[in-house]
Amino acid sequence: MRWSGTAKALHWTTAALILGLLALGWVMTRADMNAALRFDLYQLHKSFGFVALGLVWLRLIHLTFRCAPEPPKSRLERRLVRAGRAGLWTLMILAPLSGWATASASPLEIPTLFFGLFKVPDVVRPGEAAFALASSAHFWLTALFAALICLHAAAALKHHFIDGDDVLTGMLPRRRSGPSGLKKVRQDNVLKRLDEVRSKRF
Amino acid sequence: MLTSSISIYRLAAAVAVLTAAGAASAAPRPFDVAHAQVAFDVNSIGFGKTHGEFRSVNGRLSLDFDRPQNSRVDFTVATGSIETGSRQLDDYIRKTFLDAGDFPEMRFRSTAVREIDGSHVDVTGDLTLHGVTRPLTVRVSVDATERGQPVRFTAVGVIRRSEFGIRAATPIVADEVAIRVATQAVPGR
Numbered sequence: 001m002r003w004s005g006t007a008k009a010l011h012w013t014t015a016a017l018i019l020g021l022l023a024l025g026w027v028m029t030r031a032d033m034n035a036a037l038r039f040d041l042y043q044l045h046k047s048f049g050f051v052a053l054g055l056v057w058l059r060l061i062h063l064t065f066r067c068a069p070e071p072p073k074s075r076l077e078r079r080l081v082r083a084g085r086a087g088l089w090t091l092m093i094l095a096p097l098s099g100w101a102t103a104s105a106s107p108l109e110i111p112t113l114f115f116g117l118f119k120v121p122d123v124v125r126p127g128e129a130a131f132a133l134a135s136s137a138h139f140w141l142t143a144l145f146a147a148l149i150c151l152h153a154a155a156a157l158k159h160h161f162i163d164g165d166d167v168l169t170g171m172l173p174r175r176r177s178g179p180s181g182l183k184k185v186r187q188d189n190v191l192k193r194l195d196e197v198r199s200k201r202f
Numbered sequence: 203m204l205t206s207s208i209s210i211y212r213l214a215a216a217v218a219v220l221t222a223a224g225a226a227s228a229a230p231r232p233f234d235v236a237h238a239q240v241a242f243d244v245n246s247i248g249f250g251k252t253h254g255e256f257r258s259v260n261g262r263l264s265l266d267f268d269r270p271q272n273s274r275v276d277f278t279v280a281t282g283s284i285e286t287g288s289r290q291l292d293d294y295i296r297k298t299f300l301d302a303g304d305f306p307e308m309r310f311r312s313t314a315v316r317e318i319d320g321s322h323v324d325v326t327g328d329l330t331l332h333g334v335t336r337p338l339t340v341r342v343s344v345d346a347t348e349r350g351q352p353v354r355f356t357a358v359g360v361i362r363r364s365e366f367g368i369r370a371a372t373p374i375v376a377d378e379v380a381i382r383v384a385t386q387a388v389p390g391r
Binding site: 029032033040110 | 246248249250251252253286287288290291294298370371374375
């Protein structure tokens with residue numbers, strides 16, 4: 001079973017964004033750097049976080065019209081798939097929302113500028129207690145998210161290398177089977193010429 | 203951008219020289235201020251140290267090497283000219299900490315100069331920042347090479363921003379802000 005092109009595009013775009021955001025979040029909070037660079041990285045993290053939130057919202061809409069692969073045969077696998085999917089969807093929504101709450105609650109009161117273009121409204125009033133709660137929620141949710149993404153990727157690799165089925169390849173861009181377009185026309189002409197030469201000789 | 207305005211001081215010094223003619227051997231001499239760097243460092247919890255500089259500085263110096271206590275200094279810094287390396291951080295500091303719209307300038311005017319040793323003086327003066335004027339003493343190291351050559355000064359001091367009514371983001375961003383002013387004084391023509 002293959003996913004639609006839109007589903008694949010949304011899957012891989014959000015995947016790239018989420019992995020980038022996890023890496024950026026790790027670097028900006030832990031690495032030693034000057035405050036100016038750190039400030040810019042935080043703003044970048046927040047901006048891309050909103051892009052991710054927007055894309056997840058799009059994916060949710062698309063979910064209702066998608067063509068999903070068949071559910072697995074075994075009951076255990078069906079349960080695992082359902083739990084994994086529910087977990088990923090929940091975290092795709094909660095991770096950016098908790099980040100938004102963290103940015104809003106920060107006592108630093110730094111405006112969140114979407115790529116420097118416009119100010120994103122705050123969803124929580126700034127305060128020490130709200131910030132402590134939101135930031136630890138954001139940390140643990142994203143840590144759980146990272147763990148679940150690892151399991152998700154491990155499961156896909158297990159399908160490909162151990163089960164030998166098309167679960168992983170079904171999410172990969174469709175490979176063109178054989179040459180197409182101009183290349184194909186040229187190849188046909190060459191074959192035709194070859195046939196002519198052959199028929200003349202024999 | 204660095205501008206130096208000296209005319210008023212030069213005039214004042216000239217008047218002083220004329221009126222005190224013969225009475226004193228050397229009056230404070232006006233100096234052009236060149237290569238002035240006004241920098242600050244402030245610590246924070248979790249975000250590291252923020253270093254910034256102000257690009258627009260107006261300075262007036264009147265120096266008396268024989269009697270340093272007669273020297274005077276008057277610096278005006280445009281608060282909006284802050285540079286940290288991040289434009290968004292600059293904007294944030296301008297709005298949240300400096301209120302640059304309401305307080306476009308900060309100013310330091312010396313009231314007393316005390317010689318510590320041959321190459322150090324303590325300069326006490328009034329610092330006006332964020333609309334609040336408070337006394338501040340900075341330790342200045344003087345690097346005078348030869349007469350007629352630029353004299354290098356490096357002034358260091360610490361202010362408590364809360365004393366100037368700048369309380370945003372405490373205690374995450376430290377109250378104490380280290381100030382460092384480096385400048386060269388070129389003898390006035």
